[in-house]
Amino acid sequence: MNYMVPPGLYAIGNPAGNDPVLVTANYKMSYDLVRRSLAGRNVWLLVLETYGINVWCAAGKGTFGTGELVRRIAASGLTQVVSHRRVILPILGAPGVSASEVARRSGFSVSYATIRAEDLPEYLDGGMATRAAMRELTFTFYERLVLIPVELVLALRQIAGIGLAALLVVAVVGNPAAGISALCAWTGAALTGLVLGPLLLPWLPGRSFAFKGAEAGLLWSGAFYLLAGKDVWSGWIIAAVFLALPAISAFYTLNFTGCTPFTSRSGVKKEMRLALPVIGVALLTGIVLLLAGRFLP
């Protein structure tokens, strides 16, 4: 499927030379959201070439950036179309655009309007003033929920591959039933880190994502124990399960940092330096405990 809109200057309604110029990315969803929120108005919409990537990610990469904006202003002949010299940008485009550079190179001044397209009508009607709430990010339950399907699809092959490997190894070393059990334990732990961790994010205590993931993983370990191990597992297996499964969930919730709008690079670096070794040791210890339980009396 094609999620790109051809870059260039678009007219919404019947704009004249003094009507505002708004700028967005050529990701179809961004374009449609902006266009819908501006329906019934006369405005110009300048679409930048971001190769189908949304404004924020493109700004991070620099494709929604100073160079592309200056180029697109020139290529679209904007100076002949409008009499004013002002372009209105989404706030989340700012990591890629230097307003003073754009002014120097194109003669257009940059106004950063709002974070969300849905606030644009209020911004335009309110004399181009940004209310505090218009520059405040949110990360609601629903906003987290819609990210998860993509994360699932991206991780599916890895989870299935490792799950099958666990099934085979445990079935050979132990027995087929234990193999199935290992597959379930692994898949549940991975999905817990991938789905439950992100959904429960604000309610899991602590600030570290790995820690939050481990907490969600403990919930899964408890549930799996009640479902499968209550009367059958030895102490070795119980210890292994409660050590290894939270470690797996921790890893997957740590990976969710890239999907959130509030984690810093320095923070993630620090967290990885601490969490990855702990996750590795917990996993290995879990495996050693399982083996010990299998071969020791």
Place this chain on the structure above:
Amino acid sequence: MKGFRYLENVATLKLDQAACIGCGRCFEVCPHQVFTLAGKKASVSDRDACMECGACALNCPVKAIFVDAGVGCASGMISEWLQERKLRAPGGSCCS
């Protein structure tokens, strides 16, 4: 950001207040309300909320702001790390 806080005392954000001309751009572009404007100067009032997107530094007309900008993404950093050690073929760093 309401309801979410990440690790404390890690953000690399620095503001040279002597150089600041009080234009307010940093305040405008920051998605986490890290800056406040008082008496014609910006100040960092909530550094721990900084996600190091780099918008303030890039938009400061007098280069009074420094931040080691980048994306806070664990999987991106892991694949970067693997690529640096030639353990994985170079390619997409994070989300596509």
